[in-house]
Amino acid sequence: MAVKKNTRVNHPPEVRLPPDSRPLVAPIYQSVKFSFDDSVETERFLHGEREGFFYSRISNPTLRQLELLLAELQGREDCLLTGSGVAAVSATLLALCRAGDHVVAFAESYGPTRYLIRNLLARFGVAHTLLSIDDLDGLERVLAETPTRLVAFESPTNPVTKIADIARITECAHRAGALAVLDNTFAGFHNHGRYPVDVFLHSLTKYASGHGDVMGGAIIASRELIASMRKDVTTIGPTLDPHAAFLIQRGMRTYFLRYERQCANALRVAEFLAAHPRVRRVHHPGLPTHPGHRLAREQMSDFGTVVSFDLDGGVEQGDRFADALEYFSISASLGSTESLVMPPRLLGGFEVAGALREATLITPGTVRLSIGIEEEADLTQDLSRALERAFAS
Numbered sequence: 001m002a003v004k005k006n007t008r009v010n011h012p013p014e015v016r017l018p019p020d021s022r023p024l025v026a027p028i029y030q031s032v033k034f035s036f037d038d039s040v041e042t043e044r045f046l047h048g049e050r051e052g053f054f055y056s057r058i059s060n061p062t063l064r065q066l067e068l069l070l071a072e073l074q075g076r077e078d079c080l081l082t083g084s085g086v087a088a089v090s091a092t093l094l095a096l097c098r099a100g101d102h103v104v105a106f107a108e109s110y111g112p113t114r115y116l117i118r119n120l121l122a123r124f125g126v127a128h129t130l131l132s133i134d135d136l137d138g139l140e141r142v143l144a145e146t147p148t149r150l151v152a153f154e155s156p157t158n159p160v161t162k163i164a165d166i167a168r169i170t171e172c173a174h175r176a177g178a179l180a181v182l183d184n185t186f187a188g189f190h191n192h193g194r195y196p197v198d199v200f201l202h203s204l205t206k207y208a209s210g211h212g213d214v215m216g217g218a219i220i221a222s223r224e225l226i227a228s229m230r231k232d233v234t235t236i237g238p239t240l241d242p243h244a245a246f247l248i249q250r251g252m253r254t255y256f257l258r259y260e261r262q263c264a265n266a267l268r269v270a271e272f273l274a275a276h277p278r279v280r281r282v283h284h285p286g287l288p289t290h291p292g293h294r295l296a297r298e299q300m301s302d303f304g305t306v307v308s309f310d311l312d313g314g315v316e317q318g319d320r321f322a323d324a325l326e327y328f329s330i331s332a333s334l335g336s337t338e339s340l341v342m343p344p345r346l347l348g349g350f351e352v353a354g355a356l357r358e359a360t361l362i363t364p365g366t367v368r369l370s371i372g373i374e375e376e377a378d379l380t381q382d383l384s385r386a387l388e389r390a391f392a393s
């Protein structure tokens with residue numbers, strides 16, 4: 001007897017691809033559940049005795065392809081994807097720390113990461129020390145005095161592109177038995193893999209997706225470390241949706257082309273700004289005048305796509321400058337194909353005070369630019385015009 005139609009719509013006809021007929025682009029496995037032929041095989045899978053997929057919060061083929069790709073690019077064995085970059089940060093911190101632990105973080109780190117360590121982890125009894133990323137003697141001292149679970153850092157930093165000494169930080173951390181956790185979002189998957197970083201974190205919202213239309217995050221580490229975190233991370237539940245993973249996978253096809261072009265544009269913009277009379281100081285590691293230039297040359301194959309600078313003047317000139325720009329939208333984030341600007345008004349609101357606040361190098365005139373793939377001459381012309389307008393009487 002033919003099955004009733006209201007049953008059929010819930011058991012649609014199956015299409016099986018012959019093994020020699022393959023899609024060039026992997027399909028989106030937009031399925032929460034996967035099924036084996038019988039319950040014995042299902043149980044074998046659940047006990048880790050066979051390969052397969054069962055439930056998409058734990059694993060999904062579309063996500064798996066992206067995980068393997070990103071792990072390989074970053075030079076590690078395994079990866080866990082998350083629904084945003086901060087989800088990768090928070091899940092990592094929660095999976096690695098327990099009450100009574102101590103972690104080291106830096107004043108120059110991404111704001112939400114500072115929040116997670118200073119507020120959320122503190123509520124769960126995890127202590128922290130906040131240092132400047134320039135203060136590596138301080139880091140050695142703290143690690144010598146206080147048993148530490150992990151050191152969480154970034155390079156280049158946001159927004160003034162300080163370059164962290166990765167060899168020294170990882171060495172200090174390991175000597176003290178701490179893990180080195182590097183949020184490598186700014187530098188990208190192709191950088192820093194040769195340093196003995198234990199966990200790489202990435203916001204896939206930036207260069208991986210590349211087009212400003214999808215969010216994601218990644219935790220990349222050795223097979224062993226990822227295995228030790230997997231249960232906690234999947235149970236915290238920051239799952240990436242398969243459709244988002246598909247879009248990020250597609251974005252990765254042009255990752256190198258975009259990143260190279262953005263870096264080339266950024267260097268030109270930095271050079272243009274450095275020569276401008278209304279600009280006091282330019283922060284871009286590609287400039288020989290940048291304090292981290294030599295270290296950046298050693299550590300990275302390029303200098304990144306963010307250029308910050310101190311405008312002659314303050315918030316008011318910053319507003320006028322940003323408002324006058326035609327090809328730089330006023331917006332947060334970075335790493336997509338279009339150029340963006342964050343004026344001084346939006347870079348303030350910093351919760352750290354005193355010497356650590358000074359170490360961030362953010363002044364009342366600091367502007368951050370995220371450089372896209374537009375024609376370089378259009379960008380410098382736009383900047384030139386907007387600088388003129390910012391100071392027109």
Ligand SMILES: *Cc1c(COP(=O)(O)O)cnc(C)c1O
Nearest residue numbers: 084085086110183185203205216
């Ligand atoms: C953007 C960013 C994040 C957070 O990523 P989301 O995808 O926005 O959650 C984390 N770290 C750094 C360095 C970032 O730039």
